[in-house]
Amino acid sequence: MDLLARRAARLVLLLAGVAVLAFALVEVSPVDPVNAYVGAEVARIGPEQRELIAERFGLNDPPLVRFGLWAGRIVRGDLGTSMIYNAPVADVIAARFRASLLLLGTAWVLSGVLGFTLGLLAAVTRGSLVDRSIRWFAFTLTAAPTFWIGLLLLTTFSVLLGWTPVCCATPIGIDPADATLWQRLHHLLLPAAMLSVVGVAPIVLHTREQAVGILRSDFVTFARAQGERGGGLVRYRLLRNAVVPALLLQFASLSELFGGSILAEQVFSYPGLGQATAAAGLRGDVPLLLGIVLFSAIFVFAGNTLGDVVHGLVDPRVGPLRARRAT
């Protein structure tokens, strides 16, 4: 309970910091919110109308007053209205995140399983050709721009082979609500593949490093001396010890995953939160941008916290049982 309270306090402090930082940054931006709101019709409105719009958004108040009002509304759960989607920011984020969640989840599981397996394989066969090619693959991936990999996937599978659709989350011309599960998965395939590529390289390299350390440890040497070989060694000595750091890293990677989804959704025109982030920044939708910034901070924090909880469950040395015994 004490731990929970401390976590919550940290989250509040962090969110306050993020809010101040984000508001200050938006404040110094040279993008004029009225121009951003009016868009292409900027030539057609006169000074009186500009004044009216500014008044409606409260743009004439001094920055500190506006920050106070904004922060007060946020505490009450009102994130404001998105200019480009013309809907409450909270609704936009909720709807968009629901679309992204499937993508993020698929990519997260995919990169975790694939990365962990490859990392273990590299560690077990270390020094061999398999190990070298796995490491070469991982190093090259870290040096490749992810959106470019997305473009390559798009060119190969959607354009040249025609196996997958070129864009969007559901077929064009069909109401998204009517799309079948198969259609959704079909559209999800490439963005998820691209996004999992973002996360796979660090987990491969990290798992390999950890597993090599475990294989060199005394208890593995002892098990070997007792005649333990092959599958048993991997299953009983290696797997459980290697899975803990991999899980921690995988939960910490949610931050990168979120960032990657901005690029992935841009490449595949996937109507999720990432695309909304880019649009909010490009078109100067300040309320939406601030809302997404706060949301992503919570998302990252939740990822790290979940990682700690799962760590406690998997590794008895740091679990709640141990803590109770120690006190």
Add this chain to the structure above:
Amino acid sequence: MSATSGATSDLRGVLVPRAGILGRLTDRRARTLAQIGLGVVALAVVVVAATLVAPSADATNLLARRQPPSLAHPFGTDWLGRDVLARTLVGLRLSLGIATLAASISAVVALALGAAAGALGRRVDAAVSWLIDLNLSLPHLVLMILIAFAAGRGARGLIIAVALTHWPTLTRVLRGEARRVSASDYVAVSERLGKSGWWVARRHLVRHLVPQFSVGLVLLFPHAILHEAGLSFLGFGLSPDAPAIGNILSEAMRYLPAGDWWLALLPGVALLSVVLAVDMVGGNLRALLDPRSVHE
């Protein structure tokens, strides 16, 4: 590449000095130096070549539009008949320039914060830690979009966004190093001898931080280049007509469904190669300056 095989080849190189180039290349130190040289030369070639072809990068030729790679145009041409190779080279030079500037700023920020956190006591340390936490509490790209939005688009916003988001990792490394130095005996002796804090910082602290700092600076580079490209790709970077790699790829996206695969493939491969070259320089530099890291 396991530690043992490296050690034996080292031993062989030392015990049985071989004559000629072959002998030289089995010497690990020479090989490391050669790889650094190779990487630097490759990057220099890109910059020089870009400077040579820069005038023709924007030249349109409507008679030779959307041509696949050929001898005359190794990377093909785009929908305005511009040579993609020339544009890619100019874009790489642009990316290298921006990344150099951004990574340098970022590294200097890291040096200042890391040294301060490691040497100036608990309060400063806690403040720097909080700054790092704050920076890492947002997804990288979201923070960069926010900063790019705040600084206005264009090269300036791009540089500021990349510079202000890449210092945390290096700061942590330098902080640890600074802590070790300021807790060491020789610093204690200097203080007893009446040397000022400034003298200790200059003569002991900074000198011990230089190796990590320079390696960190080079290793920041790849991240800076990739994030610069990503931001440009999303449209937060340079104006759309500037031939930045991100812009080239973003424009290419519109023509990919028509089957112009070379527009995306080859500029990306070029960017990947540049990043790998910088990575090679950084990794080998670390092997030289921090030999223990090789055997990890």
